[in-house]
């Protein structure tokens with residue numbers, strides 16, 4: 558199982574201060590935003606905060622910008638009740654055509670070369686909010702690194718599904734699954750593997 562194969566190595570990140578002194582040209586050159594890999598952004602949807610916390614950590618460790626995908630209609634606790642077959646999320650799960658409306662972007666995706674794309678797993682896949690987002694955006698020329706938080710499921714086919722919905726535009730990496738409350742070292746291990754960690 559991929560989950561069981563969780564990363565063995567753990568990496569301690571040096572306490573690289575953000576906004577490091579201008580004199581520290583080395584650190585500036587290490588910024589993801591200015592690296593040869595170009596500009597990066599962490600885009601995420603989070604209904605109850607778990608994916609948000611992971612997204613913020615990834616943005617910190619990679620020097621990426623951050624953008625939340627915000628549904629026009631916030632998900633209430635009742636909406637998120639998976640025990641209720643009539644709840645909003647249950648209804649959305651059962652209708653492949655549903656695309657919950659999302660608020661306008663606060664950043665221009667066209668400005669970025671790399672997109673970390675975060676979401677919770679709902680019913681074994683990415684929420685329909687994500688389906689809407691990837692259908693609306695053009696990932697041509699971008700590298701997309703999907704990641705998710707889940708209670709216990711694997712990432713499943715969630716990344717591939719989003720890739721297909723995007724029209725297979727861009728270069729999509731395998732989705733990374735995190736638990737609901739990943740440790741800093743869970744996240745830094747993966748970030749180091751991606752090659753997008755800020756240089757120390």
Ligand SMILES: Cc1cc2nc3c(=O)[nH]c(=O)nc-3n(C[C@H](O)[C@H](O)[C@H](O)COP(=O)(O)O)c2cc1C
Nearest residue numbers: 603604605606607608677680681706707708709710
């Ligand atoms: C409607 C719904 C369906 C869910 N389905 C699954 C699932 O299939 N497998 C799983 O492991 N966790 C499932 N979860 C748990 C979430 O994936 C998990 O709590 C996640 O970290 C929530 O992220 P968030 O706080 O960013 O919204 C589900 C949660 C909700 C609300």
